[in-house]
Amino acid sequence: MVDFSLTDEQREVRDWVRTFVRKEILPLEPEVLRRERTGRPGLEPSELRELQLKAKESGFWGVLTPEEYGGMNLGGVMAALLEAELGRSFVPFRFGGSADNILFFANEEQKETYLKPTIAGDRKSCFAITEPGAGSDARAIRTSARQDGDDWIINGEKTFITGGNEADFTMVFAVTDKEKGANGGVTCFLVDRDAGWKSHPIDTMGEWGPAALTFDNVRVPARNILGEVGRGFELAMRWIGQGRYLLPARAIGSCERLLEMGIDYARTRETFGQPIAERQAIQWMIADSAVEIEALRWLVLHAAWQVDQGMDSRQAQSMAKLYGGIKANEIVDRVLQIHGGMGYTRELPVERWYRELRLLRIYEGTDEIQRRTIARNLLKGHASVSGTLG
Numbered sequence: 001m002v003d004f005s006l007t008d009e010q011r012e013v014r015d016w017v018r019t020f021v022r023k024e025i026l027p028l029e030p031e032v033l034r035r036e037r038t039g040r041p042g043l044e045p046s047e048l049r050e051l052q053l054k055a056k057e058s059g060f061w062g063v064l065t066p067e068e069y070g071g072m073n074l075g076g077v078m079a080a081l082l083e084a085e086l087g088r089s090f091v092p093f094r095f096g097g098s099a100d101n102i103l104f105f106a107n108e109e110q111k112e113t114y115l116k117p118t119i120a121g122d123r124k125s126c127f128a129i130t131e132p133g134a135g136s137d138a139r140a141i142r143t144s145a146r147q148d149g150d151d152w153i154i155n156g157e158k159t160f161i162t163g164g165n166e167a168d169f170t171m172v173f174a175v176t177d178k179e180k181g182a183n184g185g186v187t188c189f190l191v192d193r194d195a196g197w198k199s200h201p202i203d204t205m206g207e208w209g210p211a212a213l214t215f216d217n218v219r220v221p222a223r224n225i226l227g228e229v230g231r232g233f234e235l236a237m238r239w240i241g242q243g244r245y246l247l248p249a250r251a252i253g254s255c256e257r258l259l260e261m262g263i264d265y266a267r268t269r270e271t272f273g274q275p276i277a278e279r280q281a282i283q284w285m286i287a288d289s290a291v292e293i294e295a296l297r298w299l300v301l302h303a304a305w306q307v308d309q310g311m312d313s314r315q316a317q318s319m320a321k322l323y324g325g326i327k328a329n330e331i332v333d334r335v336l337q338i339h340g341g342m343g344y345t346r347e348l349p350v351e352r353w354y355r356e357l358r359l360l361r362i363y364e365g366t367d368e369i370q371r372r373t374i375a376r377n378l379l380k381g382h383a384s385v386s387g388t389l390g
């Protein structure tokens with residue numbers, strides 16, 4: 001049986017988040033826009049935390065975090081539904097109580113120092129693999145770590161690291177065996193900022209900037225290795241693959257909201273004596289966007305469902321990420337077009353979304369890299385053109 005309906009529980013949880021967004025998040029939008037327009041963060045960390053604690057009072061804490069760590073462990077489908085609700089606003093809100101999936105591979109001592117404080121929101125992590133010479137081709141990283149007694153000495157440069165300006169520790173990937181490289185010669189280190197790495201903000205066209213990190217003879221004790229020496233590349237791939245479906249999930253909400261804005265505007269804006277909604281050119285933009293949002297919704301939920309079933313979801317996740325990135329950009333462009341000159345102004349948030357959604361086609365695997373994955377899986381026979389139904 002193919003069942004496209006939500007369970008009562010899914011509907012209840014989704015509706016709670018929908019109400020939370022309407023009551024607590026949407027009213028912040030004008031102020032967030034005002035601040036961002038003057039180069040300040042939309043939400044101060046203390047304000048984000050306050051909102052997270054408010055959500056926690058109703059149990060919303062650690063959506064994907066296991067219960068033994070105080071989380072809700074709601075699973076992929078629920079997480080995707082919630083992410084779509086949060087995506088309806090550009091306010092940079094996310095629920096508290098989560099930590100990078102690879103931190104759960106920490107040993108008991110590391111869990112106390114890194115995992116649990118991250119879940120509690122007392123510490124901030126960042127994930128650092130990309131380098132100036134190694135982005136899509138992550139296997140080409142050159143940052144190195146060499147052993148010196150019980151310590152390791154790290155040298156190199158990382159770039160575009162989200163949260164790298166604020167993080168107080170990083171999960172950095174370094175080559176520990178040049179011969180083996182990504183095949184058993186890359187190791188992940190947990191490195192406190194106190195150890196001496198430096199961060200520099202990178203200005204982007206979006207509202208928040210990643211960081212460049214430099215490691216100049218940064219000394220790290222061997223107990224700070226996450227997982228095993230030489231097994232870091234696998235951890236990196238696990239981090240990147242953890243929730244690829246959640247990026248386009250958020251875009252579903254953004255596209256819904258944008259299309260609603262476009263429809264409202266089209267109804268009221270008159271040209272040549274008629275609302276522009278009467279024009280076929282505008283109707284086609286609305287229709288195409290609605291169809292694409294619907295298609296995206298099912299691509300994302302299907303990938304999330306595969307995650308919940310414990311299936312190999314890589315093909316489905318790549319498809320959802322690729323389609324979401326491309327279609328969200330087409331939809332925001334159409335909605336900007338429907339608004340005419342107003343769409344291009346900073347009075348409306350359309351241009352803000354336009355800039356933010358552009359990133360979706362680049363980070364955590366560009367469009368081209370998703371296409372490469374999808375095509376390779378088909379060419380090698382790992383996936384079928386008839387999808388899960390076979």
Ligand SMILES: Cc1cc2nc3c(=O)[nH]c(=O)nc-3n(C[C@H](O)[C@H](O)[C@H](O)COP(=O)(O)OP(=O)(O)OC[C@H]3O[C@@H](n4cnc5c(N)ncnc54)[C@H](O)[C@@H]3O)c2cc1C
Pocket residue numbers: 127128129130134135136137159160161162163204210359362363364365366367368369372
């Ligand atoms: C805002 C932001 C936040 C980020 N956050 C993080 C983070 O937290 N941690 C982290 O480690 N990294 C992060 N990244 C890095 C991001 O993952 C990389 O930018 C991305 O993987 C692309 O790498 P690149 O920029 O080096 O582009 P390149 O790999 O140099 O690619 C350049 C172009 O060539 C194309 N291309 C590359 N290889 C192929 C191929 N084989 N076939 C066809 N086309 C190809 C690409 O698709 C792209 O269009 C972030 C990036 C940005 C912009």
